[in-house]
Amino acid sequence: MPDFRFDPRPCPECGHHPTRWQRCTSIDCQNGRYDVSEKDPVLYPSTGPVWRTCDRCKGAGHEHWCPECGADLTHRDDLKPAHPQM
Ligand SMILES: [Zn+2]
Ligand SMILES: [Zn+2]
Numbered sequence: 001m002p003d004f005r006f007d008p009r010p011c012p013e014c015g016h017h018p019t020r021w022q023r024c025t026s027i028d029c030q031n032g033r034y035d036v037s038e039k040d041p042v043l044y045p046s047t048g049p050v051w052r053t054c055d056r057c058k059g060a061g062h063e064h065w066c067p068e069c070g071a072d073l074t075h076r077d078d079l080k081p082a083h084p085q086m
Helices: none
Strands: 004-007 019-023 033-035 051-053 064-065
Touching: none
Parallel strands: none
Antiparallel strands: 004 019, 019 064, 033 051
């Protein structure tokens, strides 16, 4: 379900605000990574989780973008730390 939050911080590219923030929408993503042994128990039949970095959010666990210019803000260091309340 599309369920984003507004982030009051402006876009560093175009100055538009609020920007938008949501948890990673990949269904397997758990805080930026996923367990391949759950996705493919045939290839990984043995012990415990095998973690891989999530392809969608590249390990961030969330997505953050500008609705105005489309900039991907997920990995901007200046915007990374603070997350809006979910
Ligand atoms: Zn993810
Ligand atoms: Zn922008």
